[in-house]
Amino acid sequence: MGAAPKPPAFIVFSDLSKIGPSLIELRKRGLAVLAISQKQGSAMVQKGIELLGTPDGPFSGITDVSLRDHQDLSGMADQASVWAQEYDVRGVLVNAEVYVDAGQIVADMLDLPNPGWRASTVCRNKLLQRRYLRQWSPVSVLVTAPDNGFETSGQPAELAKRYDGPFPVAIKPLDRESSIGVRVVGSVQALTEAIATLQPGNRLLVEERVQGREYNVDTLVSKGRPLVTLLTQKGTNEDSTEYFVELIHTTPPNNLDEREQALIVEAQLGVVERLGFENGYTHAEYRIDDDGRVSLMEIAARAPGDGCLHLYHLATGKPIEPVLIDIALGLETQYPAVFSRRGRQVYFEHTPGILRDVQVEGLDGITPRWLADTTGLWPELKAVEADAPPTVHELFSIKPRGFELERLTESSNRAVTAIFDVPIDGDIDAEEARVRRGVTVVSEPYAP
Known part of the structure; x- marks a missing residue:
């Protein structure tokens, strides 16, 4: 007699707080849910960890959980290999930015659909985005603090001179996730002061402060073919502060005309093609000014955070998670982008x-x-x-x-x-x- 067939399973890299809709859909399909999540984090993350293993609790549908620091790539690859000996792992889904690298490694290792090495690598690095995607990017330079720190008061000023574009500028620390530390500075003196605060070896991306309305632009890609591109209007606190904290999301936007939307979608599809994106969800942020100039702010190889997926569900009547799972499983799928609300x-x-x-x-x-x-x-x-x-x-x-x-x-x-x-x-x-x-x-x- 041959060996008993392995139970079908699916690996999800996610904050526990965001796993709910995926967990429900995967359980409907009879797939064991194998989750990799953070050891610590926000109050929501900590509450989720506290409730793991609780009978009839919110995470009781998870078959197995491995709590891993996002930098532990070897440990996560090994954990996936162990699971693959016991389960027939059929797909991998990444719901958290910090796990894009690990998700790419594991999906590729198990020969499962994935975004592709170029897409995953570039999307995880703000500088690579600017260099690979110059056609759609604002002017930018990289500033690196000396490994032994600043030895003279003139060194930060010399580094500030590397940027010779217009002010104000946006500064983006490359050693932090997401938008943490991103802010606007309005003059050479302010830029010099910001550079002077860098710790030894820290890197800072200094780039033109692009004006204009901002949007999330999300493309679902299957087998190298874009299925649909969806837009969400963004609102931040940038008008009243020097920061860019996202405070409002609107789906679909109510401040775009058809020409402007077409320009943004054209840019997004060009970016997706340049990255060689193969499978999954590409989540980008763009600005468009009143002259129709479209600028890429950043791009990620995973679904958006906050309640953005909820908004797509409410606006179309169709949840998006089943389509993401279809793509991860290599199935034919579609998402009808018809907005009724x-x-x-x-x-x-x-x-x-x-x-x-x-x-x-x-x-x-x-x-x-x-x-x-x-x-x-x-x-x-x-x-x-x-x-x-x-x-x-x-x-x-x-x-x-x-x-x-x-x-x-x-x-x-x-x-x-x-x-x-x-x-x-x-x-x-x-x-x-x-x-x-x-x-x-x-x-x-x-x-x-």
Whole structure:
């Protein structure tokens, strides 16, 4: 008699807080879910780790979990090899930026669909994006602090001279993830001061500050063929601060005409082709100015964060996770980009201090869900009919009560968010105003 067939399985690299919709879909398909996640992280991540192994808990559908630091590439490759001896691993999906490298290695090692080496490598490196994708990128230079630190006060000024383009400029630390540390400086003197704060060996990308409206631009690719490109309008706190914290997402955008959208999609498809993207989700951010100049801000080889996938589901009536899993399994698939509603997610600004409460008034049936105090998991949302009235779907706190709220200088400082939608011809701005009037984030000053 031959050996018994191995049970079919699927490996997911993800923060536990974001695994919910994928977990549900994979279990529907009869696949054992093998998860690799972080050992530590945000309040949501910590809550998820605390609940692992809880009978009937939010993560009880996971067959096995390996908690790994994202730099432990050898350990993750070995763990995948061990799983592959016990299971018939049929696909790999990456939901977290820090695991793009590991996901590429494991999928390639197991001969499963993956984005491709060039795509994964370039998407993980801000400098490589600028050099590989010059046609779509702003002017930029790389500044590297000496390995032994600055020995004279004139060294930072000399390094600042490497950039001879217009001001203001955006500065992006290459030793940090996502948008952490990204900010605007307005003069040579301010740039010099920023460079002077670099630690020995730190690298800083200094680039032209591109003006214009900003969008998430997401392309699903299967077997080298783009299936669909989707746009989400972005709003940040850049107008009132020197930072770029994302506070608003709108799907589909309501501030683009057909010509502008076509220019952005054309740029995105050119970028996807240049990267040789093979399979998966390519998530990019672009700006377009009033003259129609399209500039690539950054690109990633994984799905977007926040509630962006929720917004696609609410706006089209179709969840996107099944399509991502189809692609990872090498199956023929499609995603109909027909928008019947317009969805928006907002993060509420807050006063720094101790988070005590989230109060709601005038939003019938809505109570805040304290995810970091309860499940540590972003739940699924249910789409409504196209002609349903404006609908507030959820109000979440992703920080626990008693958390020390800080200024909104990076995404990890955000605390409270709402997701809502309106009919496609409805007034999403009026609904946002109503939601904002109804929600108050209560914090008290820090003790002296």
